Amino acid sequence: MIILGIDTSGYANAVGVVDGEQVLADFVFEARTDSLEKIVANIDHALKSAGLGLDCVQGIGAGLGPGSWTGIRVGVTVGKILAFSTGRPVAGVPTLEALAYGARDETSLICPVISAGTGDGVYAAFYRPAGDGFTREGDYYVGPARGLVGMIKDGTVFVGSEEVLKGLRALLGDGVKMVAAVPGGAAVAHLASLRLERGDMDDALSLTPLYLKESTAKAFINRYTRVKG
């Protein structure tokens, strides 16, 4: 099954194409503020480099975030409209799971960590390898990196960008195993493929990003409501 995977949640945008276990294309593009400008051309580039056209694609994997709110909206919108226009199935893939895929050879608990953009705030989750994919243990974590300290178990492997790992190393010391990785396009495609092969797809039109944080306005209203109540 030929699957296109995209993720635009961070400074590195990813596009990949897989066919079962085989990776046909896997590109990472720097896109600090120009995801929108580059993403469709990058998809075309990835497909052409694999010798394919969009008509060969049998399913789409869209990285849902968390990450840059604007970034994830670009990728999810492109993913859902590509699925709608081609009539192909789409599977949303949490970006943290795609990041965990970077440490897929590990057998212990995997903790992918993404910067939440403000101070030492991070998004994280704990995944247990299961078959070709992962099972998430517990809820997503949103908070300061130091909050992860009390949550780790023996042998937990951390996955993240060099920058995030540097911050974690300062907190956790050198005794913890860390794997530098970004959420890859082929990783998104592979994880989407596992779902789509089981017939587990998302409804393209209702696919929405995984923000994990409310917008400032909503947070403000909720706080205000609580104080009043």
Added chain:
Amino acid sequence: MLVLGIETSCDETSAALVADGEEILSNIIATQLDLLRKYGGVVPEVAARRHAELIGYVIKEALDSAGRNLADVEAVAVTARQGLAGCLLIGVAAAKSLSYCRHIPLVGLHHIEGHIFANRLSNPRMSLPHVCLTVSGGHTMLLYVSDAGRYELLGTTLDDAAGEAFDKIAKFLGLDFPGGPVIDRLAVGGNSRAFKFPRPMIKAASYDFSFSGLKTAVINSLKDRVAKREKLPLPDIAASFQEAVVDVLVTKTLRAAGEKGVKTVSVTGGVSANSRLRAAFQDACKKKGLEVFFPKLSLCTDNAAMIAAAGCARLRRGERDGLDLNVLPNAPLEV
């Protein structure tokens, strides 16, 4: 040519199918009124999230309600310039994806050009050249339209847009959001001469506008009574404030029409739905021997049909955008 239009520049998620730039086959508009009322205005992040949720549904509904499918669509036109960046990019991401999948041309439009075409969609016999006042909650612009796609900016607001002033006064008076329709309804039963509010820049040599001072004057003149918790004569305040705005808009637009020597005036944008503005323009234009045109009420506020119509005109001139089309939130109208 069957064009799919997409508009997400502010708080309406809209998609439309328009044939040959003239016939509206569908025009689906999902408003965010519930969010506007909750937050008292447009919050960019909240609006962008709603666009991302709705964009697929409105495109599908635009096709379904027109009885067409994607294979019938010959081009995609999308608002790419002027608006909220995070909102614009949802429409542009969707439009690019459609263009890429279907191998059909893509064209990015300026939001104001859409409003100019809203009037042409409603009134096909409206002639060129003309003077166009486009007035809404986001902008107040006076333009000389010499030919299709050729615009000369005569004046713009230096601070608040006219519609924004309506919203702010409505908020001060504790009225519903958006303020325009509420003040319009209230003013019907009021005396427009009860309060003497200023007409900012009405005699200025330039065609620019300023409504922030008027808003402050209204609020200042009522502050003491609000502090004393006196019951305010809301219909009189609404009518007097509305008359001040209308007076400035009509006077400056007609002066521009006279200076440019045109016989036609076009009034577009959300505020062009205001009943007193329409009546005042009709009276004043009749006296001067001018013809005035307004869009159908359904085309006054933001919608994708106007974008499809404007896009069709540009596509016919051979204009195309590539898959690298980006959003330009503060772009001036190409003149």
